[in-house]
Amino acid sequence: xxxxxxxxxxxxxxxxxxxxxxxxxxxxxxxxxxxxxxxxxxxxxxxxxxxxxxxxxxxxxxxxxxxxxxxxxxxxxxxxxxxxxxxxxxxxxxxxxxxxxxxxxxxxxxxxxxxxxxxxxxxxxxxxxxxxxxxxxxxxxxxxxxxxxxxxxxxxxxxxxxxxxxxxxxxxxxxxxxxxxxxxxxxxxxxxxxxxxxxxxxxxxxxxxxxxxxxxxxxxxxxxxxxxxxxxxxxxxxxxxxxxxxxxxxxxxxxxxxxxxxxxxxxxxxxxxxxxxxxxxxxxxxxxxxxxxxxxxxxxxxxxxxxxxxxxxxxxxxxxxxxxxxxxxxxxxxxxxxxxxxxxxxxxxxxxxxxxxxxxxxxxxxxxxxxxxxxxxxxxxxxxxxxxxxxxxxxxxxxxxxxxxxxxxxxxxxxxxxxxxxxx
Amino acid sequence: xxxxxxxxxxxxxxxxxxxxxxxxxxxxxxxxxxxxxxxxxxxxxxxxxxxxxxxxxxxxxxxxxxxxxxxxxxxxxxxxxxxxxxxxxxxxxxxxxxxxxxxxxxxxxxxxxxxxxxxxxxxxxxxxxxxxxxxxxxxxxxxxxxxxxxxxxxxxxxxxxxxxxxxxxxxxxxxxxxxxxxxxxxxxxxxxxxxxxxxxxxxxxxxxxxxxxxxxxxxxxxxxxxxxxxxxxxxxxxxx
Numbered sequence: 001x002x003x004x005x006x007x008x009x010x011x012x013x014x015x016x017x018x019x020x021x022x023x024x025x026x027x028x029x030x031x032x033x034x035x036x037x038x039x040x041x042x043x044x045x046x047x048x049x050x051x052x053x054x055x056x057x058x059x060x061x062x063x064x065x066x067x068x069x070x071x072x073x074x075x076x077x078x079x080x081x082x083x084x085x086x087x088x089x090x091x092x093x094x095x096x097x098x099x100x101x102x103x104x105x106x107x108x109x110x111x112x113x114x115x116x117x118x119x120x121x122x123x124x125x126x127x128x129x130x131x132x133x134x135x136x137x138x139x140x141x142x143x144x145x146x147x148x149x150x151x152x153x154x155x156x157x158x159x160x161x162x163x164x165x166x167x168x169x170x171x172x173x174x175x176x177x178x179x180x181x182x183x184x185x186x187x188x189x190x191x192x193x194x195x196x197x198x199x200x201x202x203x204x205x206x207x208x209x210x211x212x213x214x215x216x217x218x219x220x221x222x223x224x225x226x227x228x229x230x231x232x233x234x235x236x237x238x239x240x241x242x243x244x245x246x247x248x249x250x251x252x253x254x255x256x257x258x259x260x261x262x263x264x265x266x267x268x269x270x271x272x273x274x275x276x277x278x279x280x281x282x283x284x285x286x287x288x289x290x291x292x293x294x295x296x297x298x299x300x301x302x303x304x305x306x307x308x309x310x311x312x313x314x315x316x317x318x319x320x321x322x323x324x325x326x327x328x329x330x331x332x333x334x335x336x337x338x339x340x341x342x343x344x345x346x347x348x349x350x351x352x353x354x355x356x357x358x359x360x361x362x363x364x365x366x367x368x369x370x371x372x373x374x375x376x377x378x379x380x381x382x383x384x385x386x387x388x389x390x391x392x393x394x395x396x397x398x399x400x401x402x403x404x405x406x407x408x409x410x411x412x413x414x415x416x417x418x419x420x421x422x423x424x
Numbered sequence: 425x426x427x428x429x430x431x432x433x434x435x436x437x438x439x440x441x442x443x444x445x446x447x448x449x450x451x452x453x454x455x456x457x458x459x460x461x462x463x464x465x466x467x468x469x470x471x472x473x474x475x476x477x478x479x480x481x482x483x484x485x486x487x488x489x490x491x492x493x494x495x496x497x498x499x500x501x502x503x504x505x506x507x508x509x510x511x512x513x514x515x516x517x518x519x520x521x522x523x524x525x526x527x528x529x530x531x532x533x534x535x536x537x538x539x540x541x542x543x544x545x546x547x548x549x550x551x552x553x554x555x556x557x558x559x560x561x562x563x564x565x566x567x568x569x570x571x572x573x574x575x576x577x578x579x580x581x582x583x584x585x586x587x588x589x590x591x592x593x594x595x596x597x598x599x600x601x602x603x604x605x606x607x608x609x610x611x612x613x614x615x616x617x618x619x620x621x622x623x624x625x626x627x628x629x630x631x632x633x634x635x636x637x638x639x640x641x642x643x644x645x646x647x648x649x650x651x652x653x654x655x656x657x658x659x660x661x662x663x664x
Contacts, residue, residue: 001541009529016528334524337485338585339513339541341506417485421524 001344010351013324021356024320027313028360028400029367032393035306036368039389041375042299048381049295050288059110060202060284061247061258063265065094067277093228093241094275102264103247108257111140113203113246114219118226123215124182125171132167133214134183136223140248141202142216150177150196155218161192167213168197181215185226192217203246233273241274249283258283303389310396313360314404321353321408325415332412333420342413349409350402357401361394368393432494433592433624434459434482439491441477441647451477452488453647459626461592464619466627466635469644475628476597478644482626483516483595484508496592513541517586517623519615521598523578525570525585531557532566535584542589556584560614576607583614587623594618596627600634612637 014021093116104112118134142152142162153160161181168175175181179194201216219227223240230241249257262281265272271279325332332345369385376383434457441452452474459465467475480486481493484500485508493500496515500508517538518524525534535553536544544552557566560580562573570578579599586594596615600608616637619625627638635641636655643650 002543005540005546012528330524331526334526335537335541336509337483337512337518337524338538339509339589341509341541344541418480421485421520 001340001347006344006347006351007355010348010355013328013348013352014355020320021359024316025313025356025360025363027316028310028357028397029313029364031306031308031310031313031400032361032364032397033306033368033371034309035303035393035396036365036386036389037372037375038302038306039299039386039393040369040372040384041379042295042302043386043389044372044376044381044384045379046292046295046299047384050292051382059249059251059254061249061254061261061281062203062284062287063095063245063247063261063279063281065092065243065271065275065277065279067280092275093243094230094271095242095245095279096230096232096235096239096270096274098232098235098239099265099270100242100245102269103245103261106257106260106264108250108253108260110248110250113138113141113248114223114240114242115141115203115244115246116219116223116227116240116242118183118217118222119185120183120226121186122184123167124184125175125179126173128171128173129184130167130170130213132170133212135201135214135216136219136227137201137203137216138219141246142196142198143202146198146200148197148199150194153195153216153218155220157221158218159190159192160195160218162196162198162201162216163194164201164212164214164216165197165199167215170213183215183217202248203244230270230274232270234268234270239270241270254283254285307396310400314400317353317356317401317404318408320356321349321405322411324352325349325408325412328412329415329420329423332415333417333423336415336417337421345415346409346413349412350405353405353408354398354401357397357399357404358394360400361397364397365390365393431460432458433461433463433496434626435492435494436478436481437492437494439481439488439493441474441481441486442489451647452481455491455644455647455649457642457649459593459624461624462619462622463640464616464625464627464638466629466638466641467644468629468632468635468641473644474647475644477647479595479597479626479628482593483518484511513538514589515592517589517591517594519579519582519586519594519596519599521601523570523575523582523602525578525581527570530567530569531562531573531581534570534581535588537585538589552588553584556587557581559587559617560584574607575603576610579603579607579611580614583611583618587618590623592624594623594625596625598629599627600629600631608634 100112100114103109114137116136118136120134121131122129123132123134138155139152144151148165153162163175175194177194177196180191181194183190183192201214219240228241229238231237232239247257247261258281265279265281335345373383436455436457439452439455440450443449443451455478467478469475481488481500482495484495487501495511498511503511526537532550532553535556536549539549539552554563554566557563560583562577562580565573565577573581599615600611603611612634615625615627627635629635639655641653641655643653
């Protein structure tokens with residue numbers, strides 16, 4: 001029997017019992033749809049997060065004191081990387097002003113952005129006081145294109161401050177450019193003029209979209225006054241020391257620059273001598289890779305739930321095919337009496353179960369895409385069609401059909417034609 | 425064997441068939457028979473006499489416990505399962521009492537079934553099936569499913585299917601058992617037509633009236649050939 005004829009007969013058998021075939025396929029539809037829903041939603045979230053991070057920080061190299069796992073994939077619990085605040089708690093200050101100068105002279109370094117927490121208890125606007133993080137950094141951390149309004153501060157004792165959009169929104173009253181906020185250092189207070197509201201500053205580690213409520217002041221003079229200092233081993237003088245520094249590298253030299261920075265910290269830096277564990281140097285590209293890796297694992301895990309539904313669907317197909325073999329025993333006898341080989345009988349039943357699996361995939365994939373699209377819209381992330389997973393789901397549907405049909409088809413092929421022709 | 429392969433379409437020599445049904449049951453015991461090409465033979469006997477077993481062996485659906493069953497020059501016991509299937513599909517046509525049509529295939533597709541397994545091209549299959557359905561008077565029923573046909577029409581479809589691959593041998597098992605007398609006579613005329621065109625026919629029946637359409641009647645009792653009776657055929661008078 002020719003392949004096309006076999007498919008035609010199998011199709012005729014399935015459409016002869018439309019309702020039964022449709023109900024049998026439901027299990028596969030649910031399984032395939034589940035896989036596609038999780039895969040499309042996961043891929044959409046992944047693309048959204050990674051895309052957002054890559055746009056702004058693809059060429060950043062983050063240096064923190066201590067032996068810190070910045071790569072999410074290397075974390076013991078597979079969780080997200082530590083936030084800036086968490087870093088502040090676990091890393092010792094040790095990257096000195098001397099180190100910053102040396103870093104800025106390394107080949108491939110475009111700018112060096114120190115980042116340090118100011119010892120302040122709260123920030124007030126009008127009559128409202130909020131416990132917000134006060135970060136000392138440089139104008140390089142505040143790119144013009146990220147400003148919602150206003151612009152960066154100037155270094156020096158200017159009394160200028162920049163608020164993150166999240167921080168500005170936390171105050172009941174609308175904080176705007178030229179408004180005055182007050183930083184409480186505990187034993188003294190200082191007025192600052194808001195010069196800009198920024199959506200996202202460089203040098204942070206919060207890569208999951210919601211950016212912290214932070215306010216930014218110039219390192220000079222505020223970090224020198226209210227931050228941490230250590231004695232620079234190379235200079236022999238007390239210098240401001242940071243826990244975290246971000247280096248913006250030339251975009252095409254990120255990994256080479258990272259190697260040079262690592263060498264500097266291993267061989268001659270202050271931080272290498274001040275902090276026992278040394279420093280951790282990590283490019284954001286590697287962090288993004290790590291995030292992608294974690295999200296891939298998560299997608300694969302949750303998509304595994306779909307495999308369970310597929311398994312249930314496979315049993316449904318196997319059950320119905322076994323019923324079908326029994327019901328059609330006489331037909332098997334007729335075919336064998338008229339010259340059907342065992343392999344052809346087996347092929348017919350396998351074709352039926354495969355078509356059921358394929359039908360499950362054909363229906364399940366669009367259902368999964370539609371629900372996945374809805375979920376992505378609800379979560380306000382851009383929808384990404386997971387083409388790879390669609391191919392995988394199609395293959396899974398077909399494979400499920402084949403595997404589920406193997407035993408019933410084998411039973412059909414072994415039916416004795418004499419018994420089958422007598423069967424009523 | 426009584427005669428050479430060239431002179432017989434079926435030859436049974438000392439055929440014995442036993443079944444294990446709790447104890448050993450002998451269905452055929454030392455049967456030796458020859459069927460010539462183009463011959464028309466009827467097999468009669470009471471229930472359980474071994475008629476169906478004989479038909480299954482000659483139809484390559486089963487193998488003997490002992491002895492030779494040579495069909496179209498091939499000795500059934502020496503053939504593989506695949507070779508027996510090929511023999512059934514190309515050299516033997518079956519007609520059953522219960523018609524045994526595929527319920528989801530049309531009359532045309534049922535007739536073309538042996539040709540489907542013989543891998544004929546679709547267009548050739550259709551042409552052959554339509555021609556045969558015309559021959560049995562069902563040219564206007566080609567797209568009907570079996571359930572849309574009467575008993576007599578179904579049996580005519582089954583006859584057309586048996587003739588599809590122009591076999592050397594047609595095996596008919598009680599072909600008129602499920603139709604009324606008048607329809608049965610029509611079925612018998614179609615078998616005679618097939619026989620006139622050179623197809624050898626072995627017909628199993630309980631009814632002497634039906635068996636007398638053949639050239640000879642083989643009487644079987646308890647798995648043993650009791651006798652072979654020649655029937656003198658007279659040309660029927662044309663209908664007035």
